[in-house]
Amino acid sequence: MAGTPLLNNWPRSRRVASRALAPLLFAIVVFLACLIGIHTRPVGFLATVWPANAVMLGLLIRMPSAGRLPKWIAGGIAFMAADLLTGSSLVKALILNGANLAGIAAAYGVYMRSPAAQTGLRQPASMLYLLLAAAAGGAVAGVVGGVANPMLFNGSALRGWVFWCATEFANYAAVLPVILAAPDQLRWRQRLQDSKSLRAADIPPVAVLLLSFMVAAWIGGPGAIAFPVPALLWCALVYPVFPTAALTLLFGVWTLGFISAGYVPAHPDDEMMLVSWRLGISLIAVTPIMLACVMQSRNDLLAKLHHLATHDPLTGMLNRKAFCEDAEKSLAGTRQPCAILMFDLDHFKTVNDTFGHATGDKVLVAFAERVRACLRAQDLFGRLGGEEFAALVFDCTKAQAVALADRIRSATREPVILDDGKSLVITTSIGIAMDDPADGRPVGVDGLLARADTMLYRAKSAGRDRSDV
Numbered sequence: 001m002a003g004t005p006l007l008n009n010w011p012r013s014r015r016v017a018s019r020a021l022a023p024l025l026f027a028i029v030v031f032l033a034c035l036i037g038i039h040t041r042p043v044g045f046l047a048t049v050w051p052a053n054a055v056m057l058g059l060l061i062r063m064p065s066a067g068r069l070p071k072w073i074a075g076g077i078a079f080m081a082a083d084l085l086t087g088s089s090l091v092k093a094l095i096l097n098g099a100n101l102a103g104i105a106a107a108y109g110v111y112m113r114s115p116a117a118q119t120g121l122r123q124p125a126s127m128l129y130l131l132l133a134a135a136a137g138g139a140v141a142g143v144v145g146g147v148a149n150p151m152l153f154n155g156s157a158l159r160g161w162v163f164w165c166a167t168e169f170a171n172y173a174a175v176l177p178v179i180l181a182a183p184d185q186l187r188w189r190q191r192l193q194d195s196k197s198l199r200a201a202d203i204p205p206v207a208v209l210l211l212s213f214m215v216a217a218w219i220g221g222p223g224a225i226a227f228p229v230p231a232l233l234w235c236a237l238v239y240p241v242f243p244t245a246a247l248t249l250l251f252g253v254w255t256l257g258f259i260s261a262g263y264v265p266a267h268p269d270d271e272m273m274l275v276s277w278r279l280g281i282s283l284i285a286v287t288p289i290m291l292a293c294v295m296q297s298r299n300d301l302l303a304k305l306h307h308l309a310t311h312d313p314l315t316g317m318l319n320r321k322a323f324c325e326d327a328e329k330s331l332a333g334t335r336q337p338c339a340i341l342m343f344d345l346d347h348f349k350t351v352n353d354t355f356g357h358a359t360g361d362k363v364l365v366a367f368a369e370r371v372r373a374c375l376r377a378q379d380l381f382g383r384l385g386g387e388e389f390a391a392l393v394f395d396c397t398k399a400q401a402v403a404l405a406d407r408i409r410s411a412t413r414e415p416v417i418l419d420d421g422k423s424l425v426i427t428t429s430i431g432i433a434m435d436d437p438a439d440g441r442p443v444g445v446d447g448l449l450a451r452a453d454t455m456l457y458r459a460k461s462a463g464r465d466r467s468d469v
């Protein structure tokens, strides 16, 4: 998923170094996750958090490419090292980590065969597949746990299976969504830039969530566990999946701590009571994440629809309506002189008639890409219809507009290579209209396009492959 395309853009030497380092980093992360689990044990049985299995599973899912076997070996070594270094016997460490790795393998197998492996947490059903994988991981780890329980803890095999199964399931359900939804390196950078413009509307859901934690601690009792749920649902409506999953994990940890601290009547020695709490809390936690997934798929769909409504499907450039709307807004907000350039390919009908409509389409795409490459990122460019395009160039004098038009005309004359290897030379005529706020009342986009159209007509009449201003 996330890591691979990024890696493909790196130079070869860096890619090789990164592949060699990957299992080591993988082992360190899993080892640290094991230590977190081991060191939360003394807090009390209910507060036990064992994130290592979910962390290893999440990393395996996020990095499915080369080096899978080294990562499994690195993970196994990290599990064993954490247990042995913190005082477990070799036999106990082998049995417990055998259960861990078998559970991870089962969960990985189920998840990677589900549609969620392709879509990530961006579809309404994604969390259901994740729960299925968590259940498979729990059930398989439970088998080893069932064998281990009579041997290591003098308990019954069935109770051992149920306890391991529920604990594994709860850990996967809480931790895995955070890892799977975490942004990759590029998105982190984008998010950090976006966070500088944090909107005031982003604060109330998390503030209400923290408040509901406090009210729950104040009132106490079993019902208090559900107090943060409405705030979590609000978070799911407002935030993307990753922050929602992270806040939901916080809810899970807070709730287990809340129970351990005695706010809710519980018997820490009653294993089945613990199983019930863990399953209950993890299943409550599924709801906000699932809602966030639904919102994500809705937002993806809206973005797709918006793109379709504002872009030309052939060239991918703005369509006429979006170009005019964006240009109108930009012109209203600038005091700089701007130029509108209007383009019309010369004798394009002949291209279609001679080479066919598909070749004509290819020529249109090539032309649009060449013009876009001559413009700056902030300039607007769109297809007005047929073989007619327009650009709005900001902070541009008349002389600069003419020079730009000349550059675009020479770029257009570069041969277009056709599928059969033959090449085709096309030309464009360009009409230019200037908009300088210092000259008096701006004429607006429609007025500018009309002026540019007149100039374009003049350029065509004067022999084509030229610009007029």
Ligand SMILES: Nc1nc2c(ncn2[C@@H]2O[C@H](COP(=O)(O)OP(=O)(O)OP(=O)(O)O)[C@@H](O)[C@H]2O)c(=O)[nH]1
Pocket: 314, 344, 345, 346, 347, 348, 349, 350, 352, 356, 357, 358, 359, 360, 361, 364, 385, 386, 387, 460, 464
């Ligand atoms: N391949 C293709 N052709 C298109 C598309 N949209 C419009 N056209 C064609 O573009 C051609 C425009 O032809 P005309 O308006 O006669 O202009 P021209 O042949 O370029 O001649 P001048 O503009 O006078 O130089 C027509 O043949 C249209 O069918 C398209 O999306 N794809």
